[in-house]
Amino acid sequence: MSADFLIIGGGIAGISAAARLSHLGSVTLLEAEEALAHHASGRSAALYEPRYGLPPVVALSMAGGEYLRAAPNVLSPRGLMIVARSEERARFDADIAQMTLVPVPVDEAVARVPVLNRRTVAHAALADHAWDIDTDLLLQGFLREARENGAQIVTRARVTGLARTPGGWRATTRDGQIEGALLVNAAGAWADQIAALAGIRPLGLTPLRRSMALIPAPGGQDVRAWPMIFGAGETWYAKPDAGALLVSPAEEHAMDPHDAWADDMVLAEGLARYEAMVTEPVTRLIASWAGLRTFTPDRVLAIGRDIRDPAFFWVAGQGGYGFQTAPAASALVADLVAGHPPALDAPTVAALDPARFG
Numbered sequence: 001m002s003a004d005f006l007i008i009g010g011g012i013a014g015i016s017a018a019a020r021l022s023h024l025g026s027v028t029l030l031e032a033e034e035a036l037a038h039h040a041s042g043r044s045a046a047l048y049e050p051r052y053g054l055p056p057v058v059a060l061s062m063a064g065g066e067y068l069r070a071a072p073n074v075l076s077p078r079g080l081m082i083v084a085r086s087e088e089r090a091r092f093d094a095d096i097a098q099m100t101l102v103p104v105p106v107d108e109a110v111a112r113v114p115v116l117n118r119r120t121v122a123h124a125a126l127a128d129h130a131w132d133i134d135t136d137l138l139l140q141g142f143l144r145e146a147r148e149n150g151a152q153i154v155t156r157a158r159v160t161g162l163a164r165t166p167g168g169w170r171a172t173t174r175d176g177q178i179e180g181a182l183l184v185n186a187a188g189a190w191a192d193q194i195a196a197l198a199g200i201r202p203l204g205l206t207p208l209r210r211s212m213a214l215i216p217a218p219g220g221q222d223v224r225a226w227p228m229i230f231g232a233g234e235t236w237y238a239k240p241d242a243g244a245l246l247v248s249p250a251e252e253h254a255m256d257p258h259d260a261w262a263d264d265m266v267l268a269e270g271l272a273r274y275e276a277m278v279t280e281p282v283t284r285l286i287a288s289w290a291g292l293r294t295f296t297p298d299r300v301l302a303i304g305r306d307i308r309d310p311a312f313f314w315v316a317g318q319g320g321y322g323f324q325t326a327p328a329a330s331a332l333v334a335d336l337v338a339g340h341p342p343a344l345d346a347p348t349v350a351a352l353d354p355a356r357f358g
Helices: 012-021 055-063 065-070 086-099 106-112 135-148 188-197 264-275 322-338 346-352
Strands: 002-008 027-030 075-077 080-084 102-104 123-127 131-133 152-154 161-165 168-173 176-185 206-215 228-231 237-241 244-248 287-295 302-305 312-316
Touching: 002 012, 002 168, 012 027, 012 135, 012 176, 012 312, 012 322, 027 176, 055 065, 055 322, 055 346, 065 322, 080 086, 080 106, 086 123, 102 106, 106 123, 135 152, 135 322, 161 188, 176 188, 188 287, 188 312, 206 264, 244 264, 302 322, 302 346, 312 322, 322 346
Parallel strands: 002 027, 002 176, 027 152, 080 228, 176 312
Antiparallel strands: 075 131, 080 123, 102 123, 161 168, 168 176, 206 244, 206 287, 228 237, 237 244, 302 312
């Protein structure tokens, strides 16, 4: 099997890149697991908050907004709230400045989220510029686009070897060898390992674990209209999910790439931070899990050709922004591959270029 574009990684980064590149030539995508989007993409908080992140990340998120809004039923209103103790005022002010939230009286916050504890919540702020993302719909839309253009999607195809050929690359999997002219590294937490297999200098990516717990709706409340709630400084967050509440300690613990699971102690500490700000205790968990959010050293995505081998293309370091940046990030991949002027401004494209790591 041979293709113009050989993509490694079947999360949102790889699938969206496959969709865009399928208009430019033949595509083969290799995913190590039995199912697509098994790791970080399948464990996302699924929020589109375009002001979240550093300026180049925000630029990507903003640029993809039109695509997300135009996709039927992909976005639905959620809203965003930040709450803080009196001693957390500095972090609260920094958060609302970064994400453009409006301070509101605590009584107004309690009217929106009745379980907030007036004795501990001293500051609150709200914004309506946050939406739930139906991640499965978004993934399936990109996947359908790729397949309609002839892309080959191969699961259970862990890459165990990569060799440079005169025409590009040869990937070895358990079922044989697959060749491609341009290798697109969208392997998430494993992207540096893929680079090492190819003899390419790694970027220094760091997978960071984030744990999640799904708890029953506090006090039997109808949580469907609640906003996503952050503790100041992102020390925890809570988000309605199918009539229950998803709560995360928002930890960032460095890990080797693996199929992550929640750390019980970290989860308990995060749930305690959440409980301190509400009136209803957590009595049981419906489920818990964890995912790896993989960052570059400067916490900005790496999108572009490798500085030493232009036949090796990085789409890595999505961190916690994979879904909300995917429409613009994948469009940038196609523009750079095709040699078209990117829709993004030149400083943003430069900030995303993996050449910045030397």
